[in-house]
Amino acid sequence: MGTRVVITGMGVIAPNGHGLEEYETSLREGKSGIRFIEKMKELKFGCQVAGVPQNVDEIKSRYLDGENLMAMNDSMIYAAIAGIDCWKDAGLGEVSPDSEVDWDTGAIIGTGIGGMDTIGEKLVPKVDAGKVRRLGSTMVEQVMCSSVSAKLGGLLGLGGQVTTNSSACTTGTEAIINAFLHVKEGRSKRMMAGGAEGSSHYIWSGFDGMKVLNTKFNDTPEKASRPMSESAAGFIPGSGAGLLMVESLESAKARGAKIYCEIVGGHVNSGGHRGGGSMTAPNPEGVMRCIREAMSMANLAAKDVDAINGHLTATFADPSEIRNWKNALEISESEFPLINSTKSMIGHALGAAGGLECVATVLQLNKGFIHGSLNCEDLHPEIQKVEKSVVRKTVEFKGKVIAKSSFGFGDVNGCVLFKKYEE
Amino acid sequence: MNETEIYEKVVGLIKPYAKNTESLSTLTQESKILEDLGVNSARLVDIVLAFEDEFDIEVEDEAADEIWTIGDAVKLINTKLN
Numbered sequence: 001m002g003t004r005v006v007i008t009g010m011g012v013i014a015p016n017g018h019g020l021e022e023y024e025t026s027l028r029e030g031k032s033g034i035r036f037i038e039k040m041k042e043l044k045f046g047c048q049v050a051g052v053p054q055n056v057d058e059i060k061s062r063y064l065d066g067e068n069l070m071a072m073n074d075s076m077i078y079a080a081i082a083g084i085d086c087w088k089d090a091g092l093g094e095v096s097p098d099s100e101v102d103w104d105t106g107a108i109i110g111t112g113i114g115g116m117d118t119i120g121e122k123l124v125p126k127v128d129a130g131k132v133r134r135l136g137s138t139m140v141e142q143v144m145c146s147s148v149s150a151k152l153g154g155l156l157g158l159g160g161q162v163t164t165n166s167s168a169c170t171t172g173t174e175a176i177i178n179a180f181l182h183v184k185e186g187r188s189k190r191m192m193a194g195g196a197e198g199s200s201h202y203i204w205s206g207f208d209g210m211k212v213l214n215t216k217f218n219d220t221p222e223k224a225s226r227p228m229s230e231s232a233a234g235f236i237p238g239s240g241a242g243l244l245m246v247e248s249l250e251s252a253k254a255r256g257a258k259i260y261c262e263i264v265g266g267h268v269n270s271g272g273h274r275g276g277g278s279m280t281a282p283n284p285e286g287v288m289r290c291i292r293e294a295m296s297m298a299n300l301a302a303k304d305v306d307a308i309n310g311h312l313t314a315t316f317a318d319p320s321e322i323r324n325w326k327n328a329l330e331i332s333e334s335e336f337p338l339i340n341s342t343k344s345m346i347g348h349a350l351g352a353a354g355g356l357e358c359v360a361t362v363l364q365l366n367k368g369f370i371h372g373s374l375n376c377e378d379l380h381p382e383i384q385k386v387e388k389s390v391v392r393k394t395v396e397f398k399g400k401v402i403a404k405s406s407f408g409f410g411d412v413n414g415c416v417l418f419k420k421y422e423e
Numbered sequence: 424m425n426e427t428e429i430y431e432k433v434v435g436l437i438k439p440y441a442k443n444t445e446s447l448s449t450l451t452q453e454s455k456i457l458e459d460l461g462v463n464s465a466r467l468v469d470i471v472l473a474f475e476d477e478f479d480i481e482v483e484d485e486a487a488d489e490i491w492t493i494g495d496a497v498k499l500i501n502t503k504l505n
Binding site: 066067070097136138 | 465469
């Protein structure tokens with residue numbers, strides 16, 4: 001069984017808000033963080049809108065000094081801001097470069113693409129020009145995949161395992177599930193977990209080239225991210241960081257920490273690129289197994305799931321995601337839980353998506369609301385069967401369990417179950 | 424460029440890398456770049472690149488390895504310039 005595991009802190013920097021208060025307000029009010037990006041137009045992207053956290057230059061100067069910032073790219077800065085906020089929210093006290101190492105806390109902070117801005121803007125141009133000698137000392141620490149967790153580990157003095165996972169769009173949710181299992185096994189008292197992804201046209205270019213981004217709403221950015229909609233025509237890239245402090249109940253109680261909710265189950269698997277699955281599409285059997293394993297671990301029945309924060313990116317996969325949930329839970333359409341998509345407001349933040357969306361999920365569970373999904377007034381015909389479950393306007397919520405699922409390229413799946421904390 | 428001018432420029436170039444900001448008010452030619460200013464040793468590479476750009480010189484790796492104090496840097500640059 002292992003110990004019970006709870007959430008004791010959160011930090012977020014999202015396209016529609018920095019900090020829990022602003023993020024919650026934006027989610028409740030349906031405030032979109034999708035904006036026109038001049039650089040994407042200049043470079044002839046099909047999609048010219050994206051979700052980028054705002055006022056970061058001002059915010060970062062309050063969190064990081066110049067010596068640190070000279071070796072940090074977007075994803076590292078986002079992870080640092082969300083991580084410092086998460087640490088403070090968890091009530092873990094002041095940290096300075098001279099403070100003691102906290103041997104009881106680690107971090108699993110994922111990223112999907114990593115320091116592509118550094119690679120594109122600095123590393124490749126200099127190397128190609130024969131100027132390797134001019135690269136300086138800060139390239140490796142910005143382009144290594146673990147840059148997002150490594151930097152935060154130093155800023156906070158973490159002494160547990162500090163690592164980065166990467167599983168495409170499942171990354172953030174996978175990090176939280178891995179942290180949950182890590183703490184449940186008693187390997188650490190606390191793990192900070194989630195994902196971070198930078199805001200770079202180099203990151204987004206490959207998706208534009210694949211024709212999986214929506215190119216039809218460049219003039220109306222707030223309408224561009226359309227999960228569950230019949231007029232959905234691809235996702236909108238997003239960025240930012242969302243982190244949770246995952247802690248053993250015993251540790252949380254011993255230090256009198258506030259408890260947002262409990263993680264009661266989680267599972268990660270893959271579909272093996274079989275049965276309809278591929279590098280870019282999920283095997284439905286894998287998705288259903290993932291959901292069922294998480295449910296079984298949590299000892300929950302289908303009727304216990306009150307709401308789902310979907311992966312729901314606004315591609316052809318949305319209807320099949322709903323179908324997979326229905327089949328996994330073995331329920332009728334009328335029994336389908338409430339469902340929404342945070343991506344409708346912030347876009348698809350790739351490796352940060354699961355982190356940002358788990359913060360949204362925990363806020364909803366803890367504060368008693370389910371936020372509306374934007375831009376699904378014209379539901380996809382197949383999703384119309386569960387229309388009464390699709391939350392379009394924010395509603396009050398008194399349920400006890402919200403499921404968060406994420407699916408990614410590579411046919412990888414993650415499902416985590418958050419439950420209201422009860423003694 | 425005289426030695427005082429070089430010293431002022433060297434201090435200005437090292438300053439952004441100093442973690443021990445308190446040491447900046449008591450700097451001398453003898454101040455050790457790593458120990459006294461708290462510069463991360465990896466950043467010496469960046470500081471040498473900054474010297475090269477500022478003074479339009481080339482600093483060989485072997486010469487860079489001999490820079491321990493602010494005075495070492497000033498002396499090296501002075502030799503290169505004059």
